[in-house]
Amino acid sequence: MRVAALFRYPVKGFTPEQCDSLEVLPGGRVAGDRVLGLRFNGAAAPDDAWGTKLDFVALVNTPGLAALRLTWDHDTWRLRVEHAGQVLLDDVLDAGGRERFAAAIEHYVLGLDDNPLSSQKDRRPLRVVGDGITPRYQDREPGYATLHGRASVAALASSVGEAPALTERRFRSNIAVEGLDAWEEQRWVGRTLRIGAVAFHAPHPVTRCLATHANPVTGRRDVPVMKTLLRLFPAERPTFAIMMTADRGGTVRVGDGVAVIE
Numbered sequence: 001m002r003v004a005a006l007f008r009y010p011v012k013g014f015t016p017e018q019c020d021s022l023e024v025l026p027g028g029r030v031a032g033d034r035v036l037g038l039r040f041n042g043a044a045a046p047d048d049a050w051g052t053k054l055d056f057v058a059l060v061n062t063p064g065l066a067a068l069r070l071t072w073d074h075d076t077w078r079l080r081v082e083h084a085g086q087v088l089l090d091d092v093l094d095a096g097g098r099e100r101f102a103a104a105i106e107h108y109v110l111g112l113d114d115n116p117l118s119s120q121k122d123r124r125p126l127r128v129v130g131d132g133i134t135p136r137y138q139d140r141e142p143g144y145a146t147l148h149g150r151a152s153v154a155a156l157a158s159s160v161g162e163a164p165a166l167t168e169r170r171f172r173s174n175i176a177v178e179g180l181d182a183w184e185e186q187r188w189v190g191r192t193l194r195i196g197a198v199a200f201h202a203p204h205p206v207t208r209c210l211a212t213h214a215n216p217v218t219g220r221r222d223v224p225v226m227k228t229l230l231r232l233f234p235a236e237r238p239t240f241a242i243m244m245t246a247d248r249g250g251t252v253r254v255g256d257g258v259a260v261i262e
Contacts, residue, residue, distance in 0.1 A: 001177055001178070001179040001180050001257065001258040001259070002177065002178060002179055002255055002256065002257055002258060003175060003176070003177060003195060003196075003252060003253065003254050003255060003256045003258060004150055004176045004177060004178040004254070005018060005168075005175075005176040005254065006018070006019045006020070006021065006022045006174065006175060006176075006252065006253075006254055007019065007172070007173065007174055007175075007176075008022060008030050008031075008032050008033040008174060009033055009034055009172060010032060010033070010034070010035055010036060010070075010072040010074070011034075011035075011036045011037065011038070011070055011072060011079075012034045012036065012037035012038075012053075012056055012058060012137040013037070013038075013056065013057065013058035013059050013062070013065050013211075014065060014068060014070040015068065015069055015070040015071070016169065016172065017032075017072075019254075020253065020254055021251055021252065021253040021254070022145075022174060022175075022251070022252050023249070023250075023251055024145060024198055024246050024249045024250055024251070024252055025135070025143070025246075025249045026246070026247065026248055026249040027142075027143040027245060027246065027247075027249070028142075028143045028144045028145050028200070028244060028245035028246045028249075029135040029138070029143035029144070029145070030135055030145050030174050031135060032074055032135065033135040033138075033145075033174065034130075034135050034136060034137040034138055035130050035131065035132050035133055035134060035135055035136065035137075036072070036093075036128060036129070036130040036132055036137075037056050037058075037128075037129050037130055037137040038056055038057045038101075038102060038105055038126045038127070038128060038129075039051065039055050039056050039126070039127050039128075039129045040055055040056065040057070040116075040123035040124075040126065040127075041122065041123055041124055041125055041126065041127060042122055042123065043055035043056075047127065047129040047130075048129070048130075048131070048136075049136075050136055050137065050141045051137070052139075053139050053209075056137070057105065057109060057116065057117075057126060058211065059210075059211035059214050060209050060210050060211045061115075061116040061210075062109055062112065062114070062115055062116060063114060063210075063211075063213065063214035063215075063219055063220060063221050064108075064109070064112040064114065064115070064214075064219040064220075065109075065214075065219065066214045066215060066216045066217070066218070066219040067083060067084070067217070067218060067219030068081055068082070068083050068088070068108070068219075069081070069082045069083070070082075074132075076092065077092055077093045077094070077097075077132055078090070078091070078092050078093070079091060079092075079093050079097070079101060081101075081104060081105070083108065088104045088105075088108060089101055089104040093128070093132060098128040099128075101128055102125060102126040102127060102128050103125070103126075105126060106124060106125060106126045114221075140243075142245070143245065144243040144244060144245055145174040145175060145200070145243075145244045145245075145246070146171075146172075146173040146174050146175070146206055146241050146242065146243055146244065147173055147174065147175040147176075147177060147185060147200075147202075147241060147242055147244055148168065148171055148173045148175075148176060148177070148185060148240060148241035148242075149176075149177050149178070149180045149181075149182065149183075149184055149185045150168065150176055150177065150178045151178070151180060151181055151182040151183075151184070152182045152183050152184075152185065152240065152241075153166070153167065153168045153171070154182065155182035155183070155232065156225070156228060156229070156232065156240070159228060159231075159232055160223055160224075160228055165215055165217075165222060165223065166223055166225075167216065169216040170211075170212045170214070170216055170225065171206075171208075171212060171240055171241055172211075173206075173241050175195065175244075175252065177258050179258075180258075183232075183233055185241070185242050186205055186233065186239065186242065188202045188242060188260060189202050189203070189204065189205055189242055190202065190203070191260055191262055192260070192261050192262035193244075193258060193259060193260045193261060194257075194258070194259050194261050195252050195256050195257075195258050196250070196251065196252050196253055196256035196257070197250050197251070198246055198248075198249065198250040198251070198252055199246065199247070199248070199261070200244040200245065200246050201244065201245045201246070201247075202242045202243065202244050203243060203244075203245060204242070204243045205235070205239035205240075205241070205242050205243070206239060206240060206241040206242060206243055207237045207238065207239055208225065208226055208229060208237075208238040208239060208240050209226070210226070212225040212226065212240070213225055213226070225238070225240075226238040
């Protein structure tokens, strides 16, 4: 078993970055992952604090975000957002840039048929939160990384006849692994595994929501992933991938071996 691909997601709910390596911090968060987010006005959590995904414009409530292409330069803090070849924003994320980013996304979201802003005007204006450095806005407050097996993606896609549209991008994992059977990673919950030089604990599976129904190219909900997961892998809740923590952290690279050690 080996690492096939690595991802991080600088802005919660937006475009992944595919990486050759990831730095896993003590605790399990990935450096550069979910360091920014777009929070609703009036959300209870302070700007620099974790908050539930329901406090944010995210794929669970705004599937059309998947149609945007965002790039974030971690060194220069330059952020670029495109939609269908049109540049919506190309700016440095200083104080003024943060306001322009929030305004550009708010304008885009309000133009979508399926959005969380039109019917709840008190959620506006959107606010950009996060310092651009600290990974903070995963769906659960404790830090973690996520992992799935590519065979599980293939089994799911085959079951619905949507192989071209149902790719691993729907699941927004940090680590994709090849060389294991479909759903085998679910049997790693409660165990310890080693990826490269990093020892991970796998405390929980990842519970899935409507975010997985969003086609990562079109931004439209098209495949009933939650219902399909319950049929293929019966559980109390629809699950796909596993959460992982790491006491010491370290670097994980594409091609690293993966082994269950306890």
